[in-house]
Amino acid sequence: MTIRLAVPNKGRLQQPTANMLKQGGLSYEKTDRALSVPVKNMDLEILFVRTDDVSEFVADGVADLGITGIDLLTESAADLEIITKLGYGSCRLTAAVPKISDIMTLDDLAGARIATSHPVTTQRFFEERSIPITTVSLSGSVEVAPKLDIADAIVDLVSSGSTMLINGLRPIANVLESEAVLVGRPGASLQNGTVAQIILTIQSVVAARTKRYVMMNAPAAAVASIEAIIPGFAAPTVIPLAHDHMVAIHSVVDSARLGSVLPELKDAGATGILVLPIDQLIA
Ligand code: AMP
Numbered sequence: 001m002t003i004r005l006a007v008p009n010k011g012r013l014q015q016p017t018a019n020m021l022k023q024g025g026l027s028y029e030k031t032d033r034a035l036s037v038p039v040k041n042m043d044l045e046i047l048f049v050r051t052d053d054v055s056e057f058v059a060d061g062v063a064d065l066g067i068t069g070i071d072l073l074t075e076s077a078a079d080l081e082i083i084t085k086l087g088y089g090s091c092r093l094t095a096a097v098p099k100i101s102d103i104m105t106l107d108d109l110a111g112a113r114i115a116t117s118h119p120v121t122t123q124r125f126f127e128e129r130s131i132p133i134t135t136v137s138l139s140g141s142v143e144v145a146p147k148l149d150i151a152d153a154i155v156d157l158v159s160s161g162s163t164m165l166i167n168g169l170r171p172i173a174n175v176l177e178s179e180a181v182l183v184g185r186p187g188a189s190l191q192n193g194t195v196a197q198i199i200l201t202i203q204s205v206v207a208a209r210t211k212r213y214v215m216m217n218a219p220a221a222a223v224a225s226i227e228a229i230i231p232g233f234a235a236p237t238v239i240p241l242a243h244d245h246m247v248a249i250h251s252v253v254d255s256a257r258l259g260s261v262l263p264e265l266k267d268a269g270a271t272g273i274l275v276l277p278i279d280q281l282i283a
Contacts (some may be wrong), residue, residue: 002045003194004036006063009048013180016088017067021046023208023279024201043194055080058183064195071157071178074121080183083190084203087210089180090159093118096169097153098146106173109133109153115145116155118175125155125175143167204280213276214253214261220245222269229264233283252278 007021008014018030027040036047047063054068059078066080069089073080095114097103103112110131116122119135126133136151143164145151155175158164164171182202184190190199218226227236232251239248249270253261258275265273 006066008051093176115151208281216270
């Protein structure tokens with residue numbers, strides 16, 4: 001049976017999701033109007049749906065797997081399992097008030113009207129803290145609600161926070177941290193066949209994003225000190241070169257460490273250092 005993966009058809013998560021699937025080697029041709037396309041090299045069909053609807057499609061069994069934001073998953077009633085966090089679409093749901101407001105803390109929001117496109121998550125957050133509020137449900141332009149006097153505060157998605165500042169709003173507290181996630185139905189068999197293949201493919205792309213493949217030449221006598229700098233998974237690969245006493249060394253390094261690792265390798269005697277991206281990594 002063909003497996004179905006529901007992905008966002010537009011919006012912020014669309015392009016990074018397409019990039020991730022391409023990087024994982026999935027080959028398909030999307031046209032603007034197609035609602036679903038077959039993947040040529042896997043028994044898989046990709047469904048293009050609104051980001052908000054992904055959870056519903058997976059929960060209903062129309063799709064086996066889906067890609068959406070934690071915020072949308074939390075907001076939907078769907079009982080789904082997060083299989084893997086995907087490392088993009090990072091944002092937070094933040095409570096904010098107009099700069100001139102007297103409201104300073106979460107407790108000060110007792111009795112407030114809060115405009116949000118995430119009413120379920122907002123209501124639950126304040127209920128858990130026993131702070132009574134009322135939500136004003138809006139599907140967009142949440143940040144203008146206080147100016148229009150239809151709300152005293154907002155709970156909205158931000159990445160950098162600059163849009164809130166531009167709109168004269170002051171953050172009070174974070175309600176939820178979000179990023180894109182791969183989701184499935186709890187209890188569904190995720191270990192077998194195409195489903196397992198897709199999960200491993202996506203996890204391998206996510207794992208590769210934070211790593212680089214580093215290659216260099218070095219005197220054989222420097223191998224021990226270079227291995228101490230870049231131990232790799234089990235050990236670095238060491239290959240003899242045509243010239244005596246020289247070797248090539250290959251290893252995998254955290255990209256975050258590269259800035260400090262490269263000068264250390266140079267000092268240890270490495271030359272011709274190359275840093276390459278990795279498409280997929282299964283440790
Ligand atoms: P869309 O409305 O289709 O562009 O997708 C919105 C989804 O992208 C949200 O539900 C979040 O999961 C994610 N996202 C990431 N950063 C932001 C942001 N700064 N504002 C809104 N949504 C964001």
